[in-house]
Structure formats: structure tokens, C-alpha cells
Amino acid sequence: MATLSIRDVRKSYGSVQVLHGVDIELEDGGFLVLLGPSGCGKSTLLNIIAGLDDTSGGDILIGGRSVLDLAPKDRNIAMVFQSYALYPTMSVARNIGFGLEMRGVGADQRKRAVEDAARMLQISHLLDRRPANLSGGQRQRVAMGRAIVRDPELFLFDEPLSNLDAKLRVEMRTEIKRLHERLGTSIVYVTHDQIEAMTLGTKVAVMKGGYIQQLDDPRTIYERPANMFVASFIGSPAMNFLAGRLVPDSEGVQFQASGVSIVLPTRNRPVDSERPVVLGIRPEELRTVPRNRASIMGEIDVVEPTGPETMVTVQVGEHAIIARLPPRFAGRRKEPICLAVDPASVNLFDPDSGRRIDI
Amino acid sequence: MLSHRRFMTTASSRYLPLRALGELSETRYWMYLLLLPSLALILLVIAYPTLYGMAISFREMRLTRPGLDGWVGFKHYVAMWSDPVFWIALKNTVVWVAAAVALELSLGLLAATALNRDLPGTKIFAVLILLPYFLPNVVAGHMWALLLDPRLGVINDLLVRIGVLQSYKAWFADPNTALAATILVEAWHGFPFFALLLLAGLKGIPEDLYKAAAVDGAGLAAQLRLITLPMLKTVIAAAVILRVIGLVNSPDLLLILTGGGPGDATQVLSLYAFQTAYKEFNFGYASALSVVMFVTLMIFAAGYIRISRITKGQGDD
């Protein structure tokens, strides 16, 4: 049974529509990431699930029952906020137990629950402190403790890591993943960080302009993006786009652009006439080859060694593309470079609609 | 040191008169030299008048009796101890200021909370609600004197029409209502000050806190107690201190509405000092009254700041 069903949810403020009929099903124990740039509607959707905002249409079911008429506190959810939202006047212990306190849970039981949660998050030594005296990471743990202690049907995370520094963010990300695996409670997680989406989600909904662009598991989203927006939003450095033409070929079909010529296997149907397309290549799919086996010819523009790999910006015709090459790459600026790509790993998009083309 | 010497020699070769200044500018005394003008200004504009005013309180200074001038030590303070009007005025000051500030704070919080919702039209209301504060005390005073007038007052008319009153009431003629009426007028006039500052404070409270409270199941009262008030504590402390100082020191509204009457029912220290100075021309005694106000305010402010710090400090060690 699905923990959470979002059915044709719409939302508009006045004449501005921010959600256009969103449909999502989240299986029990699943981890749904709502991913997108700011203003895409992901936070609005989360607020609607929590009951902090109302819908203009559609339905939300949690555990199989519609919650639209329920107040946030009655939806059996717990939420973790970007700013942690700890009550400044209360001790850590009371902060964690506050949800239980409001629900009339007895002091003893509350104390046990708080201590358990604190132990799980390794913040037992902080219970008497006030939020003002905690570091960012500690506050984040307290905020999670507050959610855990309630043992809800659904956790909601609203960009929980974006106020942390880079190192702590990675640490807490792992922590959240561990927590999810340990508790098995379903989670809806809002972020604009594609790494978080990739590492945490069992299901990722990429959103833009109030529409779901793609709803899939992270692997599919990465490898077979539904459109150019998803393709460019996921992955760093971003996917390279080369505008060119598809030309029918004896072996199947050939992609041609200035300095580029790649033969692509066709799976479905043959391409019978020429058409313009955009070719998408992940930087890590490019490799250097001898001149005679090259499918892409260009000139080195910038070489950036990062240690484990070297990022090379290559000028190909009027396009600049990035190749992720081995660490000991020896090319220099202005030198010619010959690249090849595994035809099976490339993506094709329609230049007008941006949609993926499967051939 | 070396570079400093080198700078000196190159500079001195061309700008001899500036040499000393250039040298000074490299030392740490330069800082004090730069502070000097503003320090002098502060001494001149703030310290001198304050000390002079305090000095007068130890002198006999009655404009109408130039012959009596001279130092009298604590005479005025001793006289104050047995001056019944002083004690009434002190009590009224406390009541007036405390009640007015409490009312203004509550109204201000209410208004700020209402304005903090980003609803259409709140911008216009934000300006409208500030209007009373734009009115000078004198204008507000005369306006309310008319509104509350026992013969022409609109307020009386309204209250009689809705049946609260049997007949028109002379609010300022009855010692039981005079102080209350002036407090209400002051609250009307002063609450936008709080609304403005609290609104700025409210804007700084993360909305997440209220969302968290909603998810936790905390009601409006709990939200006010656990989130809004603690988060506004510094703003409230600052606003209250400023307002208390303002109210203790400004007699103008009472001067217009009641003149301290009937009897001494609305006599406050600032008005008493004003009347002593400008009706009796007894500047010595008026200064002594002002010094007492000054000291009381200092004690209040120090204590108040301390209290608000202590509660905050519990978490700040």
C-alpha cells in the first residue's frame, strides 16, 4: 500500500498557478525526493502535504486516507525544517519532546522517547542545553530528533541540509540515509541539490514551473533524462549538448555536427530522413582515442586537474564541451584533441520541445 | 618603524609643515586626535547641559527672586520628601507610564501581527496605522480634548447612542476617569511606535518556527508564548525603554488634556517640573524634580536591561 498518494494536486495564488496537477505515489518505506530549482513548486507541494498550505484542487492521501480536512498536527507527520525551527526558549530535551507534550503524552513516557531519540542521534549530552548554544550540525540533529520521537507515518524534510557547510552536509546526508534505513519510515525530502537527490532518494521527482518533469528512480533519471531540463539539472559538470543532425546511414543512423560524427545504433525504428537533434553526452562518457578512431575532433581550451580526474574543456565547432578524463591527462591548451563516446550512453533530444528522442 | 622613517624623510623633504602631522598619523595617538572633535561636541552638547541642570538642583534659582540665588545643598530634595504633590505625581507617573506602555505594547503587537500577514492591502493599513504617531502630541491632545468634550464630544454621543452611558460624561472632570482617559489617549497616540518596531521584529522570525509549532500542535497562545515573545524580546526591551523614557519626560499631552487636574489626579513628575519651572519660575526645585526623574529612569533602564539580559544569558554562557 502506498504511504502517500498525491492525486492531481493543483495550487494557485490568485491568477498565478504554481502547481499544475501533480500525481505521485510513494510506496511504504520509500524515500521521495522533490528536486528542482527555486520557484519550481517543490516547497509548496511539501507544505500542502503537511497541511501548512491548502490546495486549489486534487487530493492528498496519507496511509490511504484523505487528509485535506485535517490540521497539520492530525496528519501523523513530522517535519524537519531548513532553519531547524527549534523553540529558542526551550531546552533541547523539551524541544524534542514538545510534539509529544502537545499530544498529552505522559512525562515518563516522553522522557524515555526523548532519550532514545537522542541516543540514536548521539546528542544525549546536549539535552539540557538551549538551541542558541548548539552548532549548526547539532541543531540539525535536534530537529531530526524532534521528528523521530513522534514515530509518524511520514517524515517531511524541507531542505534540511542547505544551512550547513559542505563537510557537515555530507556527514548529515549519510546520517539521514542511515536513519531512513534503520527506521524504515517513508520520507518526502525537498532539495535543490541533485547530489542529495541521487544519494538519498528511492524515487526522485524533478520539478520545474509547477510541473513534474520526470518521476523515476535516480539511476533512470541520470541515465535516461526525460528532457533537456532534467538532463542539465542532474549531474555535475552538466551534460554536454551538441546541436546537429541525424542522418540515415547504412548501419543505422549517424549524428553529424561540425567536428562530430557518431554512428548510433537504432533500437526501435529506422530514421528515414534527416532531422535536427541535440545530442547529450555526460562528461564522464568521453575518452581520448587515436585520431583514426575519433568521433569528436576539437581543440583543448582549458585543462583543470582536480586530483582524481581532470576536467578538460574542448572547443568543438561552435560548442564548448567538458570531458572528464583520467588524472594524468597531458594535453595543453590549443592542442588538437580526439575524443570518442560509447554510442549506447548518449541521449538525443528534440531541439524544439527539448524532449528525449528514443531511436 | 623603518618604513615609517622612510616615509617621514620623503615627506619632510617636500611638506615640512605636514611632517609632524604625518608622524602623528602613524602613531596610535592619532585615533584619539581624530576622536577629539566629536568628544568635545558630546561634552559640549550633552555633558555640559546635563551637569548644569543637576547643579541647578542644588541652588536656589527663582527667576522672580534674583536676590535669593545661591547654593542651598540638598534643600530642594528635603522639601520634595515632604511635598505631597511630589508623591502623588510620582505615583501617577508610575501608573500612567506603566499602563500606557502595557496598552501600547499589546495594541502594537496586535497591529504588527495583523500587518505581518502578507495579505493584499496590508501596505495601506501599515501607513494608516502609523497616522496617530505622525500627529504631534499637541495636535493629538487638542483633537482628543474635543472628541471627549462633555458637551460636543463625539465619543460621548456614541456611548449614549449605543446605551453604555445615560448622559454625557465629563471624562476629565472626574478623578476616577481622568487618568484612565489620558492613558487611553496616550495609548492611541503611541501604539504605532510599538507596531512599527514589532513589525520589523516579526519580519525577522523564521516562518518555519510557526510551521513547526503547527505540526507539533501548538495553538495560537502557545505560539505567542513560545515563539513570538521570546523572539521579539530584544525589540520589546528596546522599545519599552525608549517609550518609558519618552513618556516619563514628556508632559505635553497631559498639559493639554488636563493640566494635571482635576485636583492632582493626573499630575505627573514631568508636568509638575514643567509647571514649577514655567509657572512659578522656581528652576531650582524644578531641576531637583528632573534629577529625581533622571535617576529613577537610569535605575529603571539599568534594571530592565539587566533583567532582559539575564533571561537571555541563561543560554549564552
Next chain:
Amino acid sequence: MQLNKRQFLVGSAALAMAGHIGGARAASAISYWHHFTSQSEMASLLKIIELFQAANADVAVTQENIPNSEYMAKVSSAVLAGGRPDTAMVIAERFADLTAMEGLIDLTERVNGWAGKANFPDNRWTGLSSNGAIYAVPAFAFVDWMYYRADYFEEAGLAGPPRNFDEFLQASRKLTNPSKGRYAFGMRAGAGGFKYVIDVMEAFGSPIVKDGQPAIDRAAAIEAITFYSDLFLKEKVVPPSAPHDSYRQIMEAFRTGQTAMVWHHTGSLNEISSAMKQGEQFSTAPMPAGPKAHVARVAYAGNGVMKEDNIEAAWRWVSFWGQTDAALALLEGTGYFPASAAALQDQRITGNPIYSAATETLKFGRLPNNFVGAAGWSENVVNPAFQSVLTGQSTPEQAVDRMIQGLEAALR
């Protein structure tokens, strides 16, 4: 203000030219502080300035209006901190304080050499003199009297205005009808009410100050305060708003028909005449006599010089107010009585029956109390003390004791 500025500019321009051409007389501009506020007062003042300018083209007068309640604060600040005007209006009640703070310049010699002096009987100078020296030139007089509703009196079957306090009380009882919202007497106990409290005390035989010493007769004063406060507390012939009623309120009450009698001076005649019909609806009478004395104030107001800089021009300006032309301009505009005996002979005064009560009052009326500290004591002690009797916060005995103590402190 605009008119005045223009006059100032025209005046200074003319004088500057005169200076260039002839160089005979120095041009001078003088300032004048006053507390005239109403439209009629301001119009009359501008008229007087115009008349003065016509005769003295080389002197430009800049008038500055200061609200009456702030007048002494402003003047004393100017004396204390500098910034005195050349000339200023001086009313009798404030004369003692002003001379005590050395705010006015001795004009005795100039007055003695002035042709106009003869127009003013001695009592005109008394209120503006201190230790035999004259500090201001009398200009106009406030003559206290009573306005009463002739129609209400007729309705109540009263033959005429009360002549003494007994008749006043009897009439008051008949004229009061709270169910109609009508009260006999518009008592002023708010700002400025001390004036009549002191009048009643003197009418019951208690002096205030004698030879510079406090002289309140405690028993007589208590009797007076009891009588006067009982009008409000026991007899209830006074509107309930009395403890806060000041000039505006008592006038409002009389004009709107809430009260049948009100004590004030000749200065408000214009205002009342514009609201109701002289002779038919209202009339004027001398103040009623008390058991021991018939008290009504005649307060001469004048103008003094506050600094020496332009004394010649300043003297011409303050003495101009004493001339009949100026006095009659003021009378026509405002109804303020002339101080000059010559002007009092004018047909416009002798021929108007409404003024006869004032003319009669001039025969027995007394000058306001004139001692240093009078204003402060009256406003800061007498007013709150009497109000607290009205509001039940103290007894007449306590109030009189407070007045005595306050007076001793003021004179010490």
C-alpha cells in the same frame, strides 16, 4: 503674518532709502511679543500696526504671537537664555513676575515726559508700577462682569440679575433643571479657574497678601471655598464637567444654552454677541457682591520694553497703544475696554447700555493681586486645591491649608 512681513520689508526698504538720502534718522525694526490669538484680536493688532506705521514710517514692527499658556515660559526663557524681544504685552497678573525677573525696562522718565500720561488716572499705573517705577504703558482693560440669559431669567420669573451671593444662590436654584440639561452657573474650575476662587475668597473677607506678607484669613477662606464648592457639590447648580471646564468650555456651555450665568470679562462680549441676541437672549450685569466685599477685577494690560537696543522706537510703539486711536481700534475690533479715560468718554461706550455694567464696575472694581509669585501660586496651588474639593479628594479646610502653605512658600 504675511501682511506684517510685507510691512516689515516695505518699512525697512523705505528706511534704508531714507538713510541713504537724508541720513537724518536711523531706521529701526522692533519686535513685539503678544498673546492675541483670535481672529478679531489679530485683525485689531494689524490695524494698530498699520495706524502706527502711518505715523512712524521709520519704525517697522514685527509681531510674534505666542499662545497665552506658553507666554510666560517663552518670556522667561528669553530672559534666562537671551533672545528678548524689544517690546512685549504685559497683563496685570504677570506684571510682578516680569519685573521680578528683571524682564522689563524702567520707563518712568519717558512716561513722565509724555503728553499722553494725563489721560490715565493713577489706578491705571498702579498695576504696572513697582516700587514707584513705571514699567509699562496701559493699553486696555479687562473688566470682569457677568453674562446672564435674560430669557431664562424671565422664564424662571426672576426680576433681574442677582446683586449679591444670596440672590445668586436663590436664582441659581430656580434656573437649574438637570432633566433639561440646564444649569444655572458655568463655573470655571479648569485652567484659569483660580481667578474666581480668589475673587470669592476676597468677597468673603479674606485678603490674600498684605504688605508682601501672606494674609489669608483661614476661617473666611474656608467659608468662601465651602460656599463656592457647594454650588457644585450640594446645590448642583453647576454642570458636572466644571472641574475641567476652562475658558472654551464655559463659553461653549453658555452659548449652547446649558448655563444661564457665566463670569468673565468684557473681552468675550463679541463672541457671545455673535451667538445670541444682545438684550433679548442675554444681558450683562456687574458681578454679585459677597457678604464682606463686592469684588470684580479690572485688569489693566499694557505694553513694556524688554531691551535697550531700540528703546527710542520701542517707546514710540508702546506709548502709541495708549493713544485714543489705537484704543478705539481695539475696542471696535474686540470689545476690549480702553485704559485711557479719554477714550472711555467715547460715545460708542457711553451710548451702549450693554457697557453700563462695565462702566459701573469701573467704579468699585479692584486690581488683580499683584505680588511676585502670584501666577505660579494661583495656577499651581489654588487651581488643583479647589479642584480637589470639587472632586471630593479634600475638604475646604485642607484646600485652604494647602493654599496658605503654598502662598508662604511662594513669598518666602
